Amino acid sequence: MPELPEVETIRRGLAPAAEGRTVRDVRFTPEGERLLRGVPPNWFRERLRCRRIEEVGRRGKYLLFRLDNSDYFIAHLRMTGRFEVEDASAPESNFFRAALLLDDGRELRWRDVRRFGTWDVAPNLDAIEAKLGPEPLEAGWTAATLAAAVHGRSAPIKAILLDQRRVAGLGNIYVDEALHAARVHPLRPGASLSQAEVERLHSAVRAALLGGLENFGTTLRDFVNAYGMEGRNRVMLRVYGRAGEPCLTCATPIARIVVGGRGTHLCLNCQPVPGAAAGRAS
DNA sequence: CGTTACCTGAAA
């Protein structure tokens, strides 16, 4: 479900409701305990109970709640996770799995149809940092950073962009959109991209993410923000989910292929197939 | 490096 713009949209909604609040308790439904991946619910509960939430942050697609003892509560929504602020007296919706009870009578409620999401508590962010590359919207992520990430790689450029260790926060939608905007075929080997293509792709990735943020995320089926509101970036999508519809640039029908096991949307005219690509970095 | 599993519901 959520990629960087969606997770950041949720973070922006959660922060004002959560920062400065103290966690009174944590509760789980029986299925909700699976969030913890084997960690005993009581252990987890004691790590959070009576802790004040100092700051709600984000790294890649992780939500990071810094606590007043400097521990972090770390959540990942995976495919269908939701995090919403609700009054404790509000009825629980379908697929409710767990909640943090706050000291103002509100709750941070977690819903997750497919139950892939994860919750964790850790004394620092070392484990998170170890599996994440740079933040693509920070100034440190430049065309040179991207050039280094593709250097010598035979993997498809789409797989490289989806690899969170190369760059953090991209997912299937924004990668397809960025590759189309940059006119790069998703199956192009990383090392085959020219300098100009790397520069276009770098700009396109940032533009796609910034656009998603401006529109409060992309809702295809599940995504809502911390208050249940859908994002409105879907109408901006130029390839994702548009298979068979005309390319908005050249009217060629948008194609759907599979890359790395993921549905992939592209324009075969705007994004020439690998064999026909010009430019080669050896 | 590519493929599969993890889950469940919605849509085709």
Add this chain to the structure above:
DNA sequence: TTTCAGGTAACG
């Protein structure tokens, strides 16, 4: 009935 889903980890 079958296919598909915005993510990741664990396979071979």
